[in-house]
Amino acid sequence: MLADFNDLVVSVSATTRSRRAGEREGRDYHFLSRDGFVRRVEEGEFLEWAEYGGHLYGTAEKAVVAELESGRDVILEIELKGARQVLAQYPEAALIFVAPPGLGELEQRLRLRDTDSGEAIRRRMEHAKEEMAELERDSGKEPREFDYVIVNDDVERASEELRSVIQDIREHDPER
Numbered sequence: 557m558l559a560d561f562n563d564l565v566v567s568v569s570a571t572t573r574s575r576r577a578g579e580r581e582g583r584d585y586h587f588l589s590r591d592g593f594v595r596r597v598e599e600g601e602f603l604e605w606a607e608y609g610g611h612l613y614g615t616a617e618k619a620v621v622a623e624l625e626s627g628r629d630v631i632l633e634i635e636l637k638g639a640r641q642v643l644a645q646y647p648e649a650a651l652i653f654v655a656p657p658g659l660g661e662l663e664q665r666l667r668l669r670d671t672d673s674g675e676a677i678r679r680r681m682e683h684a685k686e687e688m689a690e691l692e693r694d695s696g697k698e699p700r701e702f703d704y705v706i707v708n709d710d711v712e713r714a715s716e717e718l719r720s721v722i723q724d725i726r727e728h729d730p731e732r
Contacts, residue, residue, distance in 0.1 A: 561722065565623045566631045570596070573611035576671050586616075603645065604638035609672075609679045613638070629722065636687050643701075648732050650725050652718070653691055653702040657709035659684060 570586040572593050581587055588596070593612045597605055605614030615632050623630045632642065642649050656662035662684055666677045694701045704721045708714040725732050 561629075561719070563628045564631065564722065565628045566633065567615050567620055567623075569613050569615055569633065570602075571611055571613045573609075588612075604632070604634055604641035606635055606637040606641075608635050608683060609676050615642075629726075635683070636690055640701075650704070650721075650729075650732050651702045652704045652706060652721060654706050654708050654714065654718075655688065655691060656684070657707055659688065661709075 568582060568584070568586060570588050570593060572588055572590045573585075575581075575585075575587050579585065590612065593605075593614065596602060596616075597612075597614070601616055601618070602614035603617035603620055605612060607613075613634070615634060615638070620630050620632070632638070634642070639651055643651060656665070659681065663677065663681055666672060666680060672680065691702065691705065703725075706714050706717045706721070
């Protein structure tokens with residue numbers, strides 16, 4: 557997928573949700589108590605943070621800045637509220653919206669994954685509907701909030717498109 561991009565890092569978010577089977581601390585997420593997470597928010601440690609599906613998620617600013625200063629590009633896997641927080645602090649950041657092929661397909665994927673309760677899936681679907689509505693509104697604006705939109709209908713194709721987008725940004729807009 558993106559393995560040949562040696563100067564590219566995918567950040568590891570912090571979360572208050574419970575660890576799922578097979579997930580490892582520091583590889584998949586940094587798992588925090590709600591109190592610990594809130595304390596870090598109050599101390600300004602997060603570049604971005606948001607509540608999603610009843611849990612808190614955030615990205616430690618120090619880790620991202622260290623990677624950027626070492627010459628690596630950093631991908632943040634975050635939701636829309638967090639992306640807007642990043643953009644407010646780093647207007648040169650590129651926003652790439654990775655969208656499901658449709659809400660029905662997204663719900664089916666979540667159910668087949670079998671890692672969330674019915675209530676958690678319902679909350680996630682409500683959030684996804686809001687984000688898809690934002691994407692629709694953005695398509696009619698100038699300038700657009702999202703620099704690129706990738707539809708994740710096939711993981712290999714979407715990964716290749718992401719690789720192409722990153723290469724395009726590096727070649728044509730290296731200040732980003």
